[in-house]
Amino acid sequence: MTEYQSDLLRLMNDRGYIHQLTDAAALDSLATKSIIPGYIGFDATADSLHVGNLVSIMLLRRLQQAGHKPIVVMGGGTTKVGDPSGKDEVRKLLDDEGIESNIASIRACFERFLTFGDGPTDAVLVNNADWLDKLEYIPFLREVGRHFTINRMLTFDSVKLRLEREQPLTFLEFNYMILQAYDFLELSRQYGCKLQLGGSDQWGNIVNGMELGRRIDGTELFGITTPLITKSDGSKMGKSVDGAIWLNADRLSPYDYWQFWRNTDDRDVGKFMRLFTDLDIDEINRLESMQGSDINEAKKILADAATSLAHGEKAAEEAAKTAQQTFEQGGAGGELPVHVVESNEISMLDALVAIGFCASKGEAKRLIAGGGARLDDEPVRDAGHLIVLTNKGVKISAGKKKHGLLRKA
Template identity: 45%
Template sequence: MLKSNLLKNLQSRGFINDCTDLAGLDDLLEQTKITCYIGYDATASSLHVGHLMNIMMLRWFQKEGHRVITLLGGGTTKIGDPSFRKTERPLINNDTINTNLASLKSIFSKYIKFSSNFPDALMLNNDEWLSKLNYLDFLRDTGKHFSINRMLSFDSVKSRLQKNDPLSFLEFNYMILQGYDFYKLNKDHECILQMGGSDQWGNILNGIELTRRKNGKKLFGLTSPLLTNSAGQKMGKSLNGAIWLNEENLSPYEFWQFWRNSEDNDIEKFLLLFTEFSVEKIKELTARKGHHLNEAKIILANEVTNLCHGKIKTTEAFKTSQAVFNENIGSNNLPTIEISKEECPPNISIIQLLTMSGMVKSGKEARRLITDKAVKLEGKLINNISGTYEINDFVDPQKLSIGKKKHFNIIIT
């Protein structure tokens, strides 16, 4: 049975998947404050909701007085993490990496308090030390501690090899570099715990073993489960695209709507993972059904959006959703989809409008939705499957709705 309040809280909320020594870590957290970290490569201009579980873990550690490190993978991004990928990750140029890093920094600052006061947090970039390594010295001093036999035994590697998918020497180097990161953070900052998703288990073990071999110190690894919904589908990316954490990639309104439209069976899980309400309050919120559960969904959407985008954007998103629900057309906060005039015929059909906007995947789906009376333009139901519009009608934004949950402004420029 766990003793530390922190691990008991994380376990009761569903954050813990595996740990290299849960009892040992529990004892340590009962006795002292520690330094822990999670690493994030800059493979995109934003993180998505699939990353949010680990960010919340860092947040809980900081709230309990521990020192947290967010490690930006400016160096490892140049190599690419092969974990559970079917193909080698495309290489990213330095300019794109730097742009992505700047965006990630702004996201972390919303969740973690970076200040000179303890418990403080550090935001580091592994390019600061990885780019300075001498390759021959690194192979001699660090590479000798890694067993290829052991690396081949990791599930992330075996799954590639069993399918005869190629695994390059470059990707094997990634595992060594990430392991070196943990060793480096322990050496320079006394970091003893690395956390990450379950797909990072092998990489975490590499760092623990490397540190043990180089200086005999014991480190810990803690992983969170893969984030899935009640249907068992992997989250982070929806059927219509990723649920991004920055508003350049996904508007606060769309972010809010994602949580508001969660399935009933997911509400308790999401409240436990992505809000800071007590477990008891969450159980109370989700115990009732019907319209009371809808109230819980709104609370979920407000809380998660407030953490990610702030109070003002959350209030705007909520008011926009209310206006849309009540058929009040004139809301300027709906996400806007722009269609190029050059791509449009002089008279555009409603089928073309739906498909070109990306709101539906095919003309067949568009026809079905119209037949099912699920499409509205400016609040008016579309009944004519062959209806057309002049493109000049869309010089100003026009609200296009599919069902009760998907609402966008369409503009042709």
């Protein structure tokens, strides 16, 4: 195992963040002697980030915990182009108003994970539209474009995979890697930024930015990438059968977020604790060694810690309490999703679709036929069952993990 001298690289290495890094010895030495400003870029393609972005957010948190300066770069400019990495088709382009609205919504998420301010290690949030929107095309091509060869750009996975799959890659998207490299150069000039961090799919883009800084300004820059975060079953981190696990509470309730972590595979508990919580390493080692039913207690600790970071301790406590009432005491916790029915009755099929447990009546029929639908914890096996509501309301369940309440208007 590599022995690092700096708190920064030791912290990142011990918690499993490092996949690739450039000139480890030089970066390690620099991190022991000075505050390193480091950045990660986030495109504003939606009004919330999701768990797939969480490792990047935690990287910035670790950077700050180790005494360095996080720079959050919102891609107000690059979102207008679209990162082709991992995509088989052209992204839908957003207008300026939509991008600004998304950035405003996302901003609050970072404030829960990072300390912002004017101090030397306080985080800052910047928008790359501030410099990219001002570029003049011909001068930019002459100053920056000449440092990129088409031959090399065609070797990058984000380009190569699209071409191999015979999917269209627009000239607009083809420029993305140049603009991201220019971001690193501009951040180096404006903020003294020395480090770019990102997922393993960003390695080529990071190296491009480092080389651009060296060629134009003679500046030594560094890069770190994380491994692809997958679950033990091989699926990509951040996705569930119901879609993205959003970080904003208006997109996904703190209770559902808590449940996502509570349902972690036994094999992933330790890894996810290292990556996504601030729990002490020794405590993590103890918890992940638990066997049998005891590992469920470790999962609750993981869920509490992860939810506290994203939504606050109070929200985590309420989610845990609701889960206990729902699963352990057989009740209906107060944080469960609620569907208000306008009349006194609703069919089981309509109820499962209306509350969001099934995408269609066909899916609801299959759930009922398989014995997975319940009312007040009693199985319902008749697809034509009519639910008559009382003032108290009815608890509706789909499988072992989805629970909600039906109430009269």
